[in-house]
Amino acid sequence: KAGVTQTPRYLIKTRGQQVTLSCSPISGHRSVSWYQQTPGQGLQFLFEYFSETQRNKGNFPGRFSGRQFSNSRSEMNVSTLELGDSALYLCASSLNPGQRANYGYTFGSGTRLTVV
Amino acid sequence: GQNIDQPTEMTATEGAIVQINCTYQTSGFNGLFWYQQHAGEAPTFLSYNVLDGLEEKGRFSSFLSRSKGYSYLLLKELQMKDSASYLCAVSRAGTALIFGKGTTLSVSS
Numbered sequence: 001k002a003g004v005t006q007t008p009r010y011l012i013k014t015r016g017q018q019v020t021l022s023c024s025p026i027s028g029h030r031s032v033s034w035y036q037q038t039p040g041q042g043l044q045f046l047f048e049y050f051s052e053t054q055r056n057k058g059n060f061p062g063r064f065s066g067r068q069f070s071n072s073r074s075e076m077n078v079s080t081l082e083l084g085d086s087a088l089y090l091c092a093s094s095l096n097p098g099q100r101a102n103y104g105y106t107f108g109s110g111t112r113l114t115v116v
Numbered sequence: 117g118q119n120i121d122q123p124t125e126m127t128a129t130e131g132a133i134v135q136i137n138c139t140y141q142t143s144g145f146n147g148l149f150w151y152q153q154h155a156g157e158a159p160t161f162l163s164y165n166v167l168d169g170l171e172e173k174g175r176f177s178s179f180l181s182r183s184k185g186y187s188y189l190l191l192k193e194l195q196m197k198d199s200a201s202y203l204c205a206v207s208r209a210g211t212a213l214i215f216g217k218g219t220t221l222s223v224s225s
């Protein structure tokens with residue numbers, strides 16, 4: 001079965017712009033989580049969606065937002081980009097939030113965002 | 117809050133055994149995961165521990181002590197392809213996985 005698909009793989013944006021990243025989870029998976037990965041901070045949790053509802057949110061400013069569609073695909077948006085937003089953005093899917101406890105997440109390959 | 121600590125870097129030689137430690141402080145503990153991440157790639161699931169003790173999977177084993185807030189990942193018969201980052205992640209009921217900053221393991225010949 002297809003894995004977790006994230007698009008685009010690479011993105012270069014200018015400060016002040018906004019960006020939208022997309023994630024398609026494994027077929028049948030209904031829970032999607034987003035993480036930001038940087039060399040200094042590791043993986044930091046952004047938000048988690050299940051059945052189109054945001055279940056959990058990390059400690060990121062309001063410029064970071066997301067949503068999930070009825071087909072479980074998810075998007076995250078970052079507005080007014082800053083240089084510090086340059087990172088690898090990873091999406092992870094699981095069957096449902098309870099299932100992750102046993103089987104963990106399946107990660108996508110990520111979107112590498114560079115802000116110049 | 118919660119805190120997850122693991123060493124930043126480790127080095128080892130082919131054929132050796134290496135132990136990567138992870139300590140955590142959290143409430144509502146619901147299990148601990150280890151992931152492997154090669155440079156430029158997605159993290160991949162290695163192991164999950166929810167009860168105390170050792171879980172063995174081939175060359176990789178993971179140990180958990182809930183009372184001590186401590187886990188380790190043991191890699192035996194190291195191979196060059198084991199050079200990667202190893203991520204410790206804690207699961208809490210009702211929340212997403214929280215990750216440590218990762219341990220970069222370099223295996224040399």
